[in-house]
Amino acid sequence: MSTPTQTETANQTALGRLRDLWNDYLPYWFMAPMVLVMVMITFFPGAYDLYLSVIAEPTFNVFEAEFVGLQHFETAFTRGGAFHSFVITITVVVSALALETLLGFVLAALVAGVDSGRMKGFYRVLFIIPMAVAPVSLATIGRLMLNSEIGIIPYVIETATPLAAPNFLSEVPLLTVILLDTWNWTPFMFIIFYAGLSSVPDTLVEASRVDGAPLWRRYVHVIIPYMKPVVFVATLIRLIDLFRTFGVVYGLTNGGPGTATQLVSINIYEQMFINNQLGVAAAIAIVYLVLVVALCNIIIAKVGFEGVWD
Amino acid sequence: MTERNRRNFIKATGVGLLGGLAGCTRGGSNGSGDGSSSDGSSSGGSGGSSTDTGTGSDGDLAIPLEEYQSADIDWRQFEGSQINIGAVQHPWVSAIKPAVPVFEELTGIEVVWNVLPEQQFRTKRQTDVSTGAGQFDIFYMDQVVNQFREEGWIQPLDPYFNDSSLYDEEWYQPDDLFEASKWQAHGGGYSDTWTGIPITVEVQTQFYRTDLYEKHDLEVAETLEQFRQNAQTIHENESDVVGTVGRGQKGYGMNIYILNTFLREYGAELWTEFPSDSGLDSEGVIQAAEWYTSLLQDYGPEGASTQTWSDVLATMQEGRAGHIVADANLFWPGLTGEDSQVGDNIGIAKAPKPADGTFSPNAFNWQISTSKNASNSEQAFLFMLWASSQPTNTWMHLENEAAFSVRQSVWENDEFRSRVGDDFAQVTLESLQAAAPDPFDRKYPEWGQRYSEELQRAIAGQKSAEEAMTRAAEVAEDIYSN
Numbered sequence: 128m129s130t131p132t133q134t135e136t137a138n139q140t141a142l143g144r145l146r147d148l149w150n151d152y153l154p155y156w157f158m159a160p161m162v163l164v165m166v167m168i169t170f171f172p173g174a175y176d177l178y179l180s181v182i183a184e185p186t187f188n189v190f191e192a193e194f195v196g197l198q199h200f201e202t203a204f205t206r207g208g209a210f211h212s213f214v215i216t217i218t219v220v221v222s223a224l225a226l227e228t229l230l231g232f233v234l235a236a237l238v239a240g241v242d243s244g245r246m247k248g249f250y251r252v253l254f255i256i257p258m259a260v261a262p263v264s265l266a267t268i269g270r271l272m273l274n275s276e277i278g279i280i281p282y283v284i285e286t287a288t289p290l291a292a293p294n295f296l297s298e299v300p301l302l303t304v305i306l307l308d309t310w311n312w313t314p315f316m317f318i319i320f321y322a323g324l325s326s327v328p329d330t331l332v333e334a335s336r337v338d339g340a341p342l343w344r345r346y347v348h349v350i351i352p353y354m355k356p357v358v359f360v361a362t363l364i365r366l367i368d369l370f371r372t373f374g375v376v377y378g379l380t381n382g383g384p385g386t387a388t389q390l391v392s393i394n395i396y397e398q399m400f401i402n403n404q405l406g407v408a409a410a411i412a413i414v415y416l417v418l419v420v421a422l423c424n425i426i427i428a429k430v431g432f433e434g435v436w437d
Numbered sequence: 438m439t440e441r442n443r444r445n446f447i448k449a450t451g452v453g454l455l456g457g458l459a460g461c462t463r464g465g466s467n468g469s470g471d472g473s474s475s476d477g478s479s480s481g482g483s484g485g486s487s488t489d490t491g492t493g494s495d496g497d498l499a500i501p502l503e504e505y506q507s508a509d510i511d512w513r514q515f516e517g518s519q520i521n522i523g524a525v526q527h528p529w530v531s532a533i534k535p536a537v538p539v540f541e542e543l544t545g546i547e548v549v550w551n552v553l554p555e556q557q558f559r560t561k562r563q564t565d566v567s568t569g570a571g572q573f574d575i576f577y578m579d580q581v582v583n584q585f586r587e588e589g590w591i592q593p594l595d596p597y598f599n600d601s602s603l604y605d606e607e608w609y610q611p612d613d614l615f616e617a618s619k620w621q622a623h624g625g626g627y628s629d630t631w632t633g634i635p636i637t638v639e640v641q642t643q644f645y646r647t648d649l650y651e652k653h654d655l656e657v658a659e660t661l662e663q664f665r666q667n668a669q670t671i672h673e674n675e676s677d678v679v680g681t682v683g684r685g686q687k688g689y690g691m692n693i694y695i696l697n698t699f700l701r702e703y704g705a706e707l708w709t710e711f712p713s714d715s716g717l718d719s720e721g722v723i724q725a726a727e728w729y730t731s732l733l734q735d736y737g738p739e740g741a742s743t744q745t746w747s748d749v750l751a752t753m754q755e756g757r758a759g760h761i762v763a764d765a766n767l768f769w770p771g772l773t774g775e776d777s778q779v780g781d782n783i784g785i786a787k788a789p790k791p792a793d794g795t796f797s798p799n800a801f802n803w804q805i806s807t808s809k810n811a812s813n814s815e816q817a818f819l820f821m822l823w824a825s826s827q828p829t830n831t832w833m834h835l836e837n838e839a840a841f842s843v844r845q846s847v848w849e850n851d852e853f854r855s856r857v858g859d860d861f862a863q864v865t866l867e868s869l870q871a872a873a874p875d876p877f878d879r880k881y882p883e884w885g886q887r888y889s890e891e892l893q894r895a896i897a898g899q900k901s902a903e904e905a906m907t908r909a910a911e912v913a914e915d916i917y918s919n
Binding site: 184185397 | 556560584686688689740741883893896912915
């Protein structure tokens with residue numbers, strides 16, 4: 128039987144151990160809440176997606192679920208249209224990214240070259256407006272404006288040119304999707320590039336001007352190299368965002384005609400909520416996630432550190 | 438293409454979209470109109486018991502209890518319990534809610550509603566039944582009925598029909614229900630047992646512009662050839678008016694819902710040998726697809742392949758189409774109501790058929806079902822009987838603006854006919870008596886979606902109707918071969 132003094136000593140020892148535990152792992156304790164949040168919002172959905180992709184049907188008791196291996200993955204690429212939707216997505220991502228980057232930069236350079244401060248402000252507001260439109264609204268507006276019977280765009284084309292306007296949503300749906308996304312998101316690139324242009328030191332530009340470099344040389348050899356990190360970050364962010372495109376395309380074309388504009392995101396939605404193929408949808412989502420993460424990491428590793436920050 | 442038309446179209450489309458947000462569909466994918474019903478429901482949120490009194494100004498119940506007490510059913514055997522109903526925002530909900538206190542008074546069972554937008558409801562329903570949670574004692578059921586049945590999620594109702602304390606055939610009068618509705622409630626021919634009770638029905642009919650028909654001396658089409666000729670006459674002689682407009686958008690509630698009528702009329706059927714032969718590449722289906730695609734390409738609006746049902750409604754409301762084939766129950770109020778610019782010039786007739794074909798319009802029923810995991814399925818069955826019974830159905834249609842009854846007696850009711858119009862009632866009645874709804878096998882949502890994609894390609898001119906239907910057949914059969 129221990130005496131009161133022994134008990135007191137034991138309590139103090141336990142408290143000391145707890146204190147040591149707290150002090151030794153202090154950074155981890157502070158990190159713990161964030162890690163918990165990350166597990167909840169990132170790891171758990173990912174793990175659940177993986178779980179759905181290898182079981183026949185979700186059940187209340189996860190241990191009773193029937194394991195089906197890679198069957199859903201096989202279905203996704205045989206009759207699930209996964210490969211087709213990957214091709215469509217990459218086409219849209221590459222085309223829209225190229226157009227948005229180019230147009231964003233040109234617009235930023237043009238506005239940066241305007242002398243009047245008031246006009247600069249006007250152009251900034253004007254070019255930002257499309258980005259403020261919600262995807263569903265944009266899709267609805269797009270459907271109306273592109274409608275061959277009553278749309279303003281075919282009307283303008285046919286009035287102002289000798290050309291017959293195509294039926295945008297049924298004849299050139301993929302191009303229409305790319306152009307609408309470009310209209311929607313070029314302002315994002317414009318804002319970032321405009322900020323990047325504003326950060327180029329005047330002394331560098333002035334020095335190249337004194338050396339007699341024409342405008343295009345100043346851009347190619349001075350301004351653009353200086354803006355490389357800005358361009359890289361903007362295109363990377365937009366690239367990731369383009370892979371997530373859904374609302375505007377679904378609202379505009381529903382992924383059609385047929386599957387002509389069926390992005391991966393739309394395919395996943397249809398497999399999940401229309402075909403009731405949860406496993407196939409989960410399988411496509413996992414393959415897509417792996418591909419996008421791998422692609423972004425490769426770009427960051429190869430282009431980011433070696434070409435921009437080194 | 439004038440400025441006025443442009444403005445009018447935008448206005449009408451807005452109206453159509455708003456209607457679409459509250460209108461009913463048969464699911465599947467669509468553009469702007471997915472989801473919902475024409476007048477919305479009184480409850481948008483989830484949870485909460487019915488708060489409508491169901492009583493008149495003098496405190497009487499909406500429907501006298503004697504109407505039900507004459508049945509040889511022990512209505513109060515579950516007194517004190519509660520049932521949970523999962524429903525989509527739909528006119529049936531708003532039409533029946535004011536009468537629910539009658540059921541609560543009759544049975545002593547409390548009714549709790551969970552009314553959700555259609556897509557959210559589908560997700561919640563799937564989760565509820567597949568996990569065995571059993572939250573809903575009653576839920577809306579549609580094209581996935583056979584998938585749910587084969588997964589063992591749906592409780593067949595036959596044991597309850599065979600229980601003398603729960604069911605009185607003489608009082609319920611099941612023969613008053615349309616055959617097509619009963620057939621669909623039996624899994625569309627895939628089940629020998631009741632998978633639920635039908636509550637609403639929509640049937641395809643023909644709507645036409647009486648003023649244009651009179652102007653061009655046209656007769657209402659009985660055959661597909663006459664329908665096409667009328668479309669041609671209007672298309673070629675009217676500026677800013679197309680001959681016809683139809684659903685071209687993919688989705689099993691969209692283009693194929695209309696095409697399925699015509700293929701049956703051409704003598705074809707889906708799944709001639711289930712599950713090895715889909716029938717989609719048969720001569721009748723290809724003929725029907727060729728007729729429908731060429732009709733829309735030649736006399737429809739530009740971009741016909743992207744038209745949803747709400748686009749069709751808006752175009753007709755705007756007075757920019759000569760005639761259409763669409764759902765009577767969904768379109769009639771919109772075409773003849775205040776939102777329509779041609780409300781006084783809309784005629785209704787039975788859907789056209791081939792000269793040597795059989796009249797066979799498509800129809801769609803919503804039904805209510807109960808799951809095997811529901812804890813109050815017997816109470817749920819009592820509610821289903823009460824809700825679909827003649828007294829309740831008649832009251833909903835005479836007193837509460839409903840026009841979707843699955844009971845023939847309602848369509849024959851003089852008071853109802855005078856309210857909705859004799860033409861509408863008679864055409865709908867005859868169409869429902871001959872209706873052949875789509876048979877929704879367990880993988881219908883999946884192959885139906887692919888079938889509709891192929892049809893959309895054909896309407897868009899990307900491939901011929903024959904190529905599209907042949908491919909649709911391959912895809913559908915491939916789905917079952919695995």
